[in-house]
Amino acid sequence: MKILLITSLLAVFFLSACQPASLPISEGDQDPAKTSEPESGDFLDTQGFMDALVSAGATVGLEGDIEQPFFSVPGQNITVNGEIVQVLEYLDTVLADAEAAQVSPDGSSVGTSMVSWIGTPHFYRAEQLIVIYVGENQSVIESIETVLGPQFAGADTP
Numbered sequence: 001m002k003i004l005l006i007t008s009l010l011a012v013f014f015l016s017a018c019q020p021a022s023l024p025i026s027e028g029d030q031d032p033a034k035t036s037e038p039e040s041g042d043f044l045d046t047q048g049f050m051d052a053l054v055s056a057g058a059t060v061g062l063e064g065d066i067e068q069p070f071f072s073v074p075g076q077n078i079t080v081n082g083e084i085v086q087v088l089e090y091l092d093t094v095l096a097d098a099e100a101a102q103v104s105p106d107g108s109s110v111g112t113s114m115v116s117w118i119g120t121p122h123f124y125r126a127e128q129l130i131v132i133y134v135g136e137n138q139s140v141i142e143s144i145e146t147v148l149g150p151q152f153a154g155a156d157t158p
Contacts, residue, residue: 044127046076046087049147053080058143070110071099083140086132093127100125100152107154122154
């Protein structure tokens with residue numbers, strides 16, 4: 001009888017240790033440990049960017065892969081408040097900085113490639129990310145800038 005009781009208690013102990021530490025955050029939930037801006041030294045990846053946008057009040061979804069011939073890494077199309085935003089994630093900031101430096105101030109060229117955007121381009125940089133939004137939706141621009149700060153290239157860049 002004692003062996004059955006001890007075995008049962010051990011089973012309960014081990015099963016409780018296997019429970020997830022936290023539940024996933026849905027669009028309406030707020031995680032007090034997260035802020036809309038990454039803390040210095042935090043790795044901001046695509047998922048972290050999406051989570052920060054949701055925390056800032058944006059509606060966000062994952063759409064699929066994207067490749068731009070003038071950047072060396074593939075990216076993800078996400079939606080922010082119904083608009084497509086491209087997120088390119090690099091392994092380190094050195095390569096992200098080097099490729100961001102190739103973007104002209106107005107975003108019309110990247111390196112030697114002249115780009116014909118279907119709308120107004122906006123380029124953002126943070127840590128290992130380059131984010132591109134082509135459009136003029138102010139709620140999208142404000143959401144991205146809340147998380148990443150002002151654009152480094154594109155329309156109306158000083």
